[in-house]
Amino acid sequence: MALRRSWLDSANAPDCDFPLNNLPFGVFSVGDSDLRCGVAIGDRIVDATGLEAAGLLRADPQADVLDAPFWNDFMELGPAAWSRYRAALTAMLAEGADEALQDHIITHSVQMTRAALHMPFRVSEYTDFYSGRHHATNVGTMFRGAENALPPNWLHIPIGYNGRASSVVVSGTPVTRPHGQIKGQDDAAPRFAPSARFDIELEIGAIVGQASDGLISVAQAFDNIFGYVVLNDWSARDIQAWEYQPLGPFQAKATATTISPWIVTAEALVPFRTSTPARETPLLDYLTEPGPMLYDITLEVGLTPEQGTETVITRTNYAEMYYSAAQQLAHHTSSGCPMRVGDLLGSGTISGPEKHNRGSLLELSWGGTEPLTLDSGGTRSFVEDGDTLTLRGHAQGDGYRVGFGACTGTVLPARR
Amino acid sequence: MALRRSWLDSANAPDCDFPLNNLPFGVFSVGDSDLRCGVAIGDRIVDATGLEAAGLLRADPQADVLDAPFWNDFMELGPAAWSRYRAALTAMLAEGADEALQDHIITHSVQMTRAALHMPFRVSEYTDFYSGRHHATNVGTMFRGAENALPPNWLHIPIGYNGRASSVVVSGTPVTRPHGQIKGQDDAAPRFAPSARFDIELEIGAIVGQASDGLISVAQAFDNIFGYVVLNDWSARDIQAWEYQPLGPFQAKATATTISPWIVTAEALVPFRTSTPARETPLLDYLTEPGPMLYDITLEVGLTPEQGTETVITRTNYAEMYYSAAQQLAHHTSSGCPMRVGDLLGSGTISGPEKHNRGSLLELSWGGTEPLTLDSGGTRSFVEDGDTLTLRGHAQGDGYRVGFGACTGTVLPARR
Numbered sequence: 001m002a003l004r005r006s007w008l009d010s011a012n013a014p015d016c017d018f019p020l021n022n023l024p025f026g027v028f029s030v031g032d033s034d035l036r037c038g039v040a041i042g043d044r045i046v047d048a049t050g051l052e053a054a055g056l057l058r059a060d061p062q063a064d065v066l067d068a069p070f071w072n073d074f075m076e077l078g079p080a081a082w083s084r085y086r087a088a089l090t091a092m093l094a095e096g097a098d099e100a101l102q103d104h105i106i107t108h109s110v111q112m113t114r115a116a117l118h119m120p121f122r123v124s125e126y127t128d129f130y131s132g133r134h135h136a137t138n139v140g141t142m143f144r145g146a147e148n149a150l151p152p153n154w155l156h157i158p159i160g161y162n163g164r165a166s167s168v169v170v171s172g173t174p175v176t177r178p179h180g181q182i183k184g185q186d187d188a189a190p191r192f193a194p195s196a197r198f199d200i201e202l203e204i205g206a207i208v209g210q211a212s213d214g215l216i217s218v219a220q221a222f223d224n225i226f227g228y229v230v231l232n233d234w235s236a237r238d239i240q241a242w243e244y245q246p247l248g249p250f251q252a253k254a255t256a257t258t259i260s261p262w263i264v265t266a267e268a269l270v271p272f273r274t275s276t277p278a279r280e281t282p283l284l285d286y287l288t289e290p291g292p293m294l295y296d297i298t299l300e301v302g303l304t305p306e307q308g309t310e311t312v313i314t315r316t317n318y319a320e321m322y323y324s325a326a327q328q329l330a331h332h333t334s335s336g337c338p339m340r341v342g343d344l345l346g347s348g349t350i351s352g353p354e355k356h357n358r359g360s361l362l363e364l365s366w367g368g369t370e371p372l373t374l375d376s377g378g379t380r381s382f383v384e385d386g387d388t389l390t391l392r393g394h395a396q397g398d399g400y401r402v403g404f405g406a407c408t409g410t411v412l413p414a415r416r
Numbered sequence: 417m418a419l420r421r422s423w424l425d426s427a428n429a430p431d432c433d434f435p436l437n438n439l440p441f442g443v444f445s446v447g448d449s450d451l452r453c454g455v456a457i458g459d460r461i462v463d464a465t466g467l468e469a470a471g472l473l474r475a476d477p478q479a480d481v482l483d484a485p486f487w488n489d490f491m492e493l494g495p496a497a498w499s500r501y502r503a504a505l506t507a508m509l510a511e512g513a514d515e516a517l518q519d520h521i522i523t524h525s526v527q528m529t530r531a532a533l534h535m536p537f538r539v540s541e542y543t544d545f546y547s548g549r550h551h552a553t554n555v556g557t558m559f560r561g562a563e564n565a566l567p568p569n570w571l572h573i574p575i576g577y578n579g580r581a582s583s584v585v586v587s588g589t590p591v592t593r594p595h596g597q598i599k600g601q602d603d604a605a606p607r608f609a610p611s612a613r614f615d616i617e618l619e620i621g622a623i624v625g626q627a628s629d630g631l632i633s634v635a636q637a638f639d640n641i642f643g644y645v646v647l648n649d650w651s652a653r654d655i656q657a658w659e660y661q662p663l664g665p666f667q668a669k670a671t672a673t674t675i676s677p678w679i680v681t682a683e684a685l686v687p688f689r690t691s692t693p694a695r696e697t698p699l700l701d702y703l704t705e706p707g708p709m710l711y712d713i714t715l716e717v718g719l720t721p722e723q724g725t726e727t728v729i730t731r732t733n734y735a736e737m738y739y740s741a742a743q744q745l746a747h748h749t750s751s752g753c754p755m756r757v758g759d760l761l762g763s764g765t766i767s768g769p770e771k772h773n774r775g776s777l778l779e780l781s782w783g784g785t786e787p788l789t790l791d792s793g794g795t796r797s798f799v800e801d802g803d804t805l806t807l808r809g810h811a812q813g814d815g816y817r818v819g820f821g822a823c824t825g826t827v828l829p830a831r832r
Contacts, residue, residue, distance in 0.1 A: 166759075255751045415630065
């Protein structure tokens, strides 16, 4: 698919994250104003709350759904309404749109640089998966040796655990280095101390846009996913190593999970669908994909020290996943677990086959034994205080891109 | 402490769960009426929503907090308001209260037998701990042998994992036997089938009544807990065995968690405070209890087959826990994890030292090798379709008890 041209010139630049083909959903404020729902186009944010209140663009003719600062009520309306809304907004923003309409849009929009961005939706619950084969193999090799790298269930189940929704924050929120129980292999007892192995995990988050009760098919799960964000699942490796047996990660993953501020809709990603890899071990029927349900999304991570310039420390692609978000969601419902609008599913760390494709510092520095060299000098095994981590993603079209905006966080020193 | 006498005779019976000393908070409806907040007293439910609307008893002079069918907004007001409200209601219900007041209460109350009970609060997030030493030892012995029964971190950390809030249901809700991936030790591959080892876990749930951001002390955590419920963490042991490594239980615990319908306040339990056991291994400072923060609560489980009478299959006590809910909550905040009003913390399965004190069928039948004999005939290793499981708890005072009401669930056959 080619670029859809907008009358807003900034949306037509080939390296713009937010062309007319994208129209991602976020929440913004300007100065001390109230938080409002917005849609990104070029270098502007369309005030969707304002358009609704003015009667110029309504998702639901009966009720306001954008009068609260999150997109959950809009999601409740379902896929047909999502699609209609997007089509109507596309028509208003497309080259050749009525000039009076253009004036309305300009009135009900702001320069992106003037706006602060907030959480685009209320997270109901947060689940983090472990569906990157290169990541699971790398971590398994470090922890259990190459022979036992992949757990026996891994090729059968999209392994996941429940995370902590209250810790999900929007890009730009500072992250305080956590304390926790830490015990070195040779220590007699644990101590309570700041994490010395604080790390990132590069992931894509899928947002559940329709509730379900009982097992749903992979096809239904795919339709229930509203959109996607780039996600950084901050992880304290030293806390994790001591706590995670036998019931899994807990406080090591509860400090913060940062998401990019714009929900890129599943509809905007249609041209970039791709298939999960061929299986050497067949999947059970309830996990079989009826079509391509993964996406070709280019990803990278930049690390910027407090004093210094950015080094891109990894480049990878969402297409590396072994399980799609649709498969993860179908599995999530397999026990009868009710899912709700606003549930967030982390893909698991997205590592590629090569060293420079790895999605965490644990892997990039091989457990701290092979520190990375930064472009501005110095090395990194794990994140240091003052470092800013920036995760970026986009799907590349023909002369345009569908971008996610930056997912960024600066690490502050541990308290006291 | 002795019984506080009420002018409502049914509240003064020594075996009544809901004397004036208790006053637990729930949500009820009568017929097709709206859901309302209520307080249990004797054989009646006081309509707290109605008392607030009539201006007869207000928790907050400025705003209605009981006009929605959950106690979360009330919890937001904080411990001083909780205490004031309870004192005012106690005065209205105490022997000798003004007769006009008594008339108001009768007008704004219903017979408990006429009411349906609903979820008493909105669960923000659900965390399940593993803090029963006998339980952890029993399960560890079955899975890893007696030598390695207790994981190395267990005496240092209140081990827990995040559960699934959307699956928490109120007593009386039927529970459908889950499907899941199951793989026997000798099977070449897993299959997708109904769980054949569906089980209960007898627990106490603590309800967080105040939000926090960053590490809080055990003393603060204790003050932040609004109240307690009896909790059944339904568990599919066969699904759990195959899925739980390396990231912990997931779908095995996502079918349902049943709670008793009445929130017994921390204040009502003050006379029953007791200490966690002496430690052979000292705890880190952030987990040290400044006083008795556990409770003496007698617990039992009855199993009633579809055709047959109830067998009490276990009797135990909350005082068996190694970690209190206050210690669990303090640990939960240690990484900086934000906690919110309505967070629910399961204690972990409460098993006592003897076989007949065990809090799960897995333990009672020792992994299915020693089936229980039921009073009405037949045996049980795990829960069968049509079985009703009833968990009960009360704190025993001098001539009265503070009871939780039944936490019950009937298991329906797997779908299709």
